[in-house]
Amino acid sequence: MDWEKIATELSTDTPSKIILLVMDGLGGLPRNGKTALEAANTPHLDKLAAKSVCGLSDPVFMGITPGSGPAHLSLFGYDPLKHTLGRGILEALGVEVEVGRNDIVARGNFATHKEGMITDRRAGRIPTSENALLCEKINAFLKSREGPRIQMYPGKEHRFVVKFSGKNLCDALSDADPQKENKPRTYTQPLDNEAQRTAIMVNSFLDDLTEFLKDSDPVNTVLLRGFSKHPSLPSMQDLFKIRPVALANYPMYKGLAKLVGMATVDVGPEIEDLFDTLDEIYLDYNFFYIHVKKTDAAGEDGNYDAKKVAIEETDTYIPRLVDKNAEVLVVTSDHSTPSLLKSHSWHPNPFMLHAATAMPDGIDRFSERTCSQGYLGRFQAIYAMPLMLAHAGKLKKYGA
Amino acid sequence: MDWEKIATELSTDTPSKIILLVMDGLGGLPRNGKTALEAANTPHLDKLAAKSVCGLSDPVFMGITPGSGPAHLSLFGYDPLKHTLGRGILEALGVEVEVGRNDIVARGNFATHKEGMITDRRAGRIPTSENALLCEKINAFLKSREGPRIQMYPGKEHRFVVKFSGKNLCDALSDADPQKENKPRTYTQPLDNEAQRTAIMVNSFLDDLTEFLKDSDPVNTVLLRGFSKHPSLPSMQDLFKIRPVALANYPMYKGLAKLVGMATVDVGPEIEDLFDTLDEIYLDYNFFYIHVKKTDAAGEDGNYDAKKVAIEETDTYIPRLVDKNAEVLVVTSDHSTPSLLKSHSWHPNPFMLHAATAMPDGIDRFSERTCSQGYLGRFQAIYAMPLMLAHAGKLKKYGA
Numbered sequence: 001m002d003w004e005k006i007a008t009e010l011s012t013d014t015p016s017k018i019i020l021l022v023m024d025g026l027g028g029l030p031r032n033g034k035t036a037l038e039a040a041n042t043p044h045l046d047k048l049a050a051k052s053v054c055g056l057s058d059p060v061f062m063g064i065t066p067g068s069g070p071a072h073l074s075l076f077g078y079d080p081l082k083h084t085l086g087r088g089i090l091e092a093l094g095v096e097v098e099v100g101r102n103d104i105v106a107r108g109n110f111a112t113h114k115e116g117m118i119t120d121r122r123a124g125r126i127p128t129s130e131n132a133l134l135c136e137k138i139n140a141f142l143k144s145r146e147g148p149r150i151q152m153y154p155g156k157e158h159r160f161v162v163k164f165s166g167k168n169l170c171d172a173l174s175d176a177d178p179q180k181e182n183k184p185r186t187y188t189q190p191l192d193n194e195a196q197r198t199a200i201m202v203n204s205f206l207d208d209l210t211e212f213l214k215d216s217d218p219v220n221t222v223l224l225r226g227f228s229k230h231p232s233l234p235s236m237q238d239l240f241k242i243r244p245v246a247l248a249n250y251p252m253y254k255g256l257a258k259l260v261g262m263a264t265v266d267v268g269p270e271i272e273d274l275f276d277t278l279d280e281i282y283l284d285y286n287f288f289y290i291h292v293k294k295t296d297a298a299g300e301d302g303n304y305d306a307k308k309v310a311i312e313e314t315d316t317y318i319p320r321l322v323d324k325n326a327e328v329l330v331v332t333s334d335h336s337t338p339s340l341l342k343s344h345s346w347h348p349n350p351f352m353l354h355a356a357t358a359m360p361d362g363i364d365r366f367s368e369r370t371c372s373q374g375y376l377g378r379f380q381a382i383y384a385m386p387l388m389l390a391h392a393g394k395l396k397k398y399g400a
Numbered sequence: 401m402d403w404e405k406i407a408t409e410l411s412t413d414t415p416s417k418i419i420l421l422v423m424d425g426l427g428g429l430p431r432n433g434k435t436a437l438e439a440a441n442t443p444h445l446d447k448l449a450a451k452s453v454c455g456l457s458d459p460v461f462m463g464i465t466p467g468s469g470p471a472h473l474s475l476f477g478y479d480p481l482k483h484t485l486g487r488g489i490l491e492a493l494g495v496e497v498e499v500g501r502n503d504i505v506a507r508g509n510f511a512t513h514k515e516g517m518i519t520d521r522r523a524g525r526i527p528t529s530e531n532a533l534l535c536e537k538i539n540a541f542l543k544s545r546e547g548p549r550i551q552m553y554p555g556k557e558h559r560f561v562v563k564f565s566g567k568n569l570c571d572a573l574s575d576a577d578p579q580k581e582n583k584p585r586t587y588t589q590p591l592d593n594e595a596q597r598t599a600i601m602v603n604s605f606l607d608d609l610t611e612f613l614k615d616s617d618p619v620n621t622v623l624l625r626g627f628s629k630h631p632s633l634p635s636m637q638d639l640f641k642i643r644p645v646a647l648a649n650y651p652m653y654k655g656l657a658k659l660v661g662m663a664t665v666d667v668g669p670e671i672e673d674l675f676d677t678l679d680e681i682y683l684d685y686n687f688f689y690i691h692v693k694k695t696d697a698a699g700e701d702g703n704y705d706a707k708k709v710a711i712e713e714t715d716t717y718i719p720r721l722v723d724k725n726a727e728v729l730v731v732t733s734d735h736s737t738p739s740l741l742k743s744h745s746w747h748p749n750p751f752m753l754h755a756a757t758a759m760p761d762g763i764d765r766f767s768e769r770t771c772s773q774g775y776l777g778r779f780q781a782i783y784a785m786p787l788m789l790a791h792a793g794k795l796k797k798y799g800a
Contacts, residue, residue, distance in 0.1 A: 002481070006464070357429060357740075359747065361769060375769065377778030379462055386463025390746040397744060398460055399467035399480065400487040400626070 003382065004239055006398065007077065007389075013241040016327040016392040019278075019288045020384075022075065023314055024068075024253075025296030025337025027347045027368050028307065036298075036307040036339065037350065038367045044318035045331065049352050050364035052329075055376025056348040057384060059335045065346040071334035072256045076289075077240060077385025078233065085259070086171065086228020092161045093255025095153050099230045104169045104198065106227045109177070110134065110158045110219040113210070116185050118178055122158040123218045134219060135160060141212050150205055162224065164202065169229070170195035176206060177223035185210070185221060202227075235261025236287070240389060245281060247274045248291035257289060271310075275317045282324060290321075299337030307339050322354075328392045329354040330384065331366070348378060355391035403782065404639055406798065407477065407789075413641040416727035416792040419678075419688045420784075422475065423714055424468075424653075425696030425737025427747050427768050428707065436698075436707040436739065437750065438767045444718035445731065449752050450764035452729075455776025456748040457784060459735045465746045471734035472656045476689075477640060477785030478633065485659070486571065486628020492561045493655020495553050499630045504569045504598070506627045509577070510534065510558045510619040513610070516585050518578055522558040523618045534619060535560060541612050550605055562624065564602065569629070570595040576606060577623035585610070585621060602627075635661025636687070640789060645681060647674045648691035657689060671710075675717045682724060690721075699737030707739055722754075728792045729754040730784065731766070748778060755791035 028035040059066040060080050069090050070080035091107035092099050099105055110131065112120040126134075135154040142150045148166035155161060172191035178184060187206065190199040202224070210221045236244045238261070246257030246264045254264045263285065267277045274290050282288075292314050298307035321329060336347035350371040352363075361375035372378065376387075389395045428435040459466040460480050469490055470480035491507035492499050499505055510531065512520040526534075535554040542550045548566035555561060572591035578584060587606065590599040602624070610621045636644045638661070646657030646664045654664045663685065667677045674690050682688075692714050698707035721729055736747040750771040752763075761775035772778065776787075789795045 003461075006481075010464075357738075357745070357747075359429065359768065361772065373773070375456075375772045376462075377456070377772065379778070383462040386461065387746075388463075390463040390465065395463065395465065395746070397465045397467050399470040399484060400490040 003077070003079065003386065004234060007239045007386070010396045010398060011239065011241045011389060011394055012396060014392070014394050015286060016394060017286045017288070017324070018242070018328040018388050018392050019290065019321055019324060019326045019330070020075070020388065021290045021292070021321060021329075021331045023292045023295045023311070023331065023333050025299040025335060025344065026311070026333035027336030027338070027345075027349050028299065028304075029338040029340045029347070031304050031340065035368055036304050037311055038369070040308045040311040040315070042311060042315040042366060044315050044322075045366040046364055048318060048322060048329070048331065048354055049366040049370070051360060052352040052354040053358040053361055053376055054350070054352045054363040054366075054371040054374025056368070056372050056374075056378045057332060057351045057381040058348045058378065059381045061380060063346050065344050066335050067344070068252065068334065069256065071381075072253070073260070074381040075332070075334055075384055076236065076260050077382065078260065079382060083231065083233055085231055087226030088161070088228035089231065090252060090255075091155070091159075091226070092153070092163065093259075094252040095155055095161050096251045096255070097153050097161055097163055099163065100165070101230055102165055102167055102169065104164045104171050104227055104229055106162055106224040107155075108160045108162050108225070109223045110160065111221050111223050112218045113185055113221045118181055118183055118185060118221075118223070120218065121177075121181055121223060125157045126219060128154070128156050131155070131157065131160065138209065138212070145208060147204070148201060164198075164205075168197070170198045171227045171229045173199055173202065173227040175225040176202065177225050188224065188227070231259060233260055237261050240385065241394065242287040243285045244287035244289065245285040246289045246291065247277050248289070248293075249273065250291070250293050253291045253293070262289060271313055271317065275320045278320075278324075288326075295333075296337045299339050300342060302339045302342040304339040327355060328388050330388060332384065349381065351376065351384070353387060353391060357391050403477070403479065403786065404634060407639045407786070410796045410798055411639065411641045411789060411794055412796055414792070414794050415686060416794060417686045417688070417724070418642070418728040418788050418792050419690065419721055419724060419726045419730070420475070420788065421690045421692070421721060421729070421731045423692045423695045423711065423731065423733050425699040425735060425744070426711070426733035427736030427738070427745075427749050428699065428704075429738040429740045429747070431704050431740065435768055436704050437711055438769070440708045440711040440715070442711060442715040442766060444715050444722075445766040446764055448718060448722060448729070448731065448754055449766040449770070451760060452752040452754040453758040453761055453776055454750070454752045454763040454766075454771040454774025456768070456772050456774075456778045457732060457751045457781040458748045458778065459781045461780060463746050465744050466735050467744070468652065468734065469656065471781075472653070473660070474781040475732070475734055475784055476636065476660050477782065478660065479782060483631065483633055485631055487626030488561070488628035489631065490652060490655070491555070491559075491626065492553070492563065493659075494652035495555050495561050496651045496655070497553050497561050497563055499563065500565070501630055502565055502567055502569065504564045504571050504627055504629055506562055506624040508560045508562050508625070509623040510560065511621050511623050512618045513585055513621045518581055518583055518585060518621075518623070520618065521577075521581055521623060525557045526619060528554070528556050531555070531557065531560065538609065538612070545608060547604070548601060564598075568597070570598045571627045571629045573599055573602065573627040575625040576602065577625050588624065588627070631659060633660050637661050640785065641794065642687040643685045644687035644689065645685040646689045646691070647677050648689070648693075649673065650691070650693050653691045653693070662689060671713055671717065675720045678720075678724075695733075696737045699739045700742060702739045702742040704739040727755060728788050730788055732784065749781065751776065751784065753787060753791060757791050
């Protein structure tokens with residue numbers, strides 16, 4: 001199915017508005033018979049469900065646990081099997097590194113080696129503050145060094161992002177990381193001919209940096225993984241003829257949104273800030289992606305109760321969404337994060353769509369199991385975008 | 401999935417019979433809480449549902465509103481994203497033009513220009529009778545004219561179909577239509593090299609015809625759109641080893657059926673005529689496509705009550721279908737036409753399949769929402785054909 005091609009042909013620019021509320025990691029598994037969503041008191045989500053059409057969506061396909069990248073791409077109407085986002089680019093987005101068309105980024109670890117053998121892949125998980133100081137020192141060194149522009153960006157503990165800037169760089173590079181300890185330092189290998197020059201450049205950087213750090217302790221080398229360029233995705237404007245904006249408190253989700261051409265705005269750290277900002281910009285766009293992180297963070301922490309609280313907190317703002325009277329209002333998730341698993345999972349997302357043209361299906365409780373009885377059935381999340389566009393009157397007829 | 405290739409390998413010729421009743425545009429949206437199908441009194445459809453397996457089918461995929469072409473192709477077991485039907489060919493089928501392998505057809509408007517500017521794209525919607533006389537006059541002129549054989553066929557009001565016959569004609573041609581009024585007359589442009597000769601021929605026809613009509617009022621030129629050749633579809637006989645026949649009162653659906661190799665028979669204008677004709681030819685074929693138009697026509701008119709009446713009328717003939725004791729009896733639709741929208745829509749089709757091997761699922765009411773709870777779930781309509789063939793014992797095992 002070439003949905004992108006079909007979308008380009010069928011989509012039309014209309015003033016109708018679409019609100020997509022993503023409660024990250026919403027789906028879960030039961031504790032004492034109830035998931036966090038089932039246990040939560042959600043009068044407003046339930047009231048909305050009663051007027052909506054419901055279903056369950058699989059982010060990629062059944063059984064596949066997606067990262068945040070493919071899970072969001074799919075919701076944004078992009079085939080997650082066709083468009084892949086390197087780990088480097090996602091990490092870079094997460095620390096707010098601007099990645100241009102001539103840049104390559106990789107994520108890195110500060111590490112410890114002894115006579116060329118990696119003895120600690122995380123250099124004892126150095127404190128984040130030390131990481132920041134180290135990056136500053138290295139950046140000063142890199143400025144004085146010959147060769148292409150290279151910049152380090154500190155992350156948490158031992159993690160960082162490195163950006164190489166220059167013409168004709170190629171990201172077809174293997175990881176410069178032995179993956180296990182007590183193995184020798186590893187150089188990157190070019191994965192095709194075009195990447196040879198870039199591999200030499202990266203390896204020379206690795207040697208120079210290791211030389212520069214030789215008397216430092218515990219960090220005396222670095223490991224690099226997930227080399228990636230800025231992916232060239234067609235924009236949502238071009239594909240769907242919409243004016244999209246992202247409301248998200250976390251940099252990675254703003255970054256993901258930018259990759260598909262969404263505008264981004266500054267939003268405060270609280271759930272309430274998302275809805276306050278929506279009020280301010282509501283007239284300026286016609287597609288609103290609103291990202292709630294707390295549900296996923298609680299799931300990742302294995303904290304069932306915190307997840308339930310995050311759901312209940314989000315529920316209190318649903319009336320503010322409903323009051324917008326957007327032509328289409330969808331509440332769903334990018335992927336499930338059961339607190340039982342403390343991680344993303346392959347379980348499907350509860351999904352509800354409210355629109356004048358939606359078939360009410362009698363589901364009056366928004367949850368994983370009630371949505372499985374909905375009129376939309378179980379579907380791949382890439383169909384969320386055609387559904388939203390159709391219900392917003394933005395898709396012409398296919399064929400005569 | 402290359403279902404056509406798989407079908408060719410697995411299908412076997414058996415005497416078992418399949419009846420496919422298509423109630424065009426059947427699905428709808430609620431008025432006062434009920435769709436036309438839900439409000440209709442349909443004792444026979446309901447009784448059949450109780451013995452059938454039910455589901456909801458999406459003609460193309462979720463969110464896509466199909467034209468009649470892709471919606472039917474899908475039901476007939478053809479991938480609607482792989483096989484596309486030009487607008488010209490469908491229009492031609494609708495006015496019963498025979499289109500051969502060496503022909504190109506386009507749909508046209510009689511129009512008015514003033515010194516080369518199109519002032520009325522529909523020439524004041526001239527009466528259909530005037531259209532017929534005009535076509536006759538033009539055809540006489542075209543007969544006397546040098547060049548390839550060209551024939552005009554009148555449609556309703558200002559609409560007609562034109563057929564160009566000759567070797568090596570190519571339909572990669574842009575519309576000869578400025579689309580808007582107060583724009584200059586437009587020539588067709590070849591969309592590839594192969595079409596250059598055809599474009600010159602079409603444009604010379606346009607000039608000669610405009611010259612011929614120069615003193616005529618209000619029609620003094622024509623606009624042409626949707627140039628298309630006869631599509632080369634593999635036949636249902638070859639793919640599925642069946643002997644198919646179409647029972648339809650409307651030319652376009654007979655034409656669609658012919659495109660996939662179905663036999664067609666003359667049928668009177670009433671719903672009852674479909675079933676009378678079925679009686680007459682029942683021994684001669686083993687796949688029967690029966691097309692009821694009234695449900696769609698009422699939906700297109702926005703006439704909920706007429707749609708309900710059309711459904712109830714069709715219901716009275718269901719016992720005559722059941723009495724045939726075909727191995728497989730399916731009742732469904734090609735696409736939805738909610739009277740609320742007065743047009744085709746992207747909503748799924750109610751679907752029921754009756755066969756000795758069908759799992760009865762306790763659904764004892766045939767409607768959109770009851771079918772959503774059926775054992776077949778929600779599926780893409782292209783799977784209707786493998787299901788029908790399987791339940792008719794016409795598909796061998798796939799793989800060892």
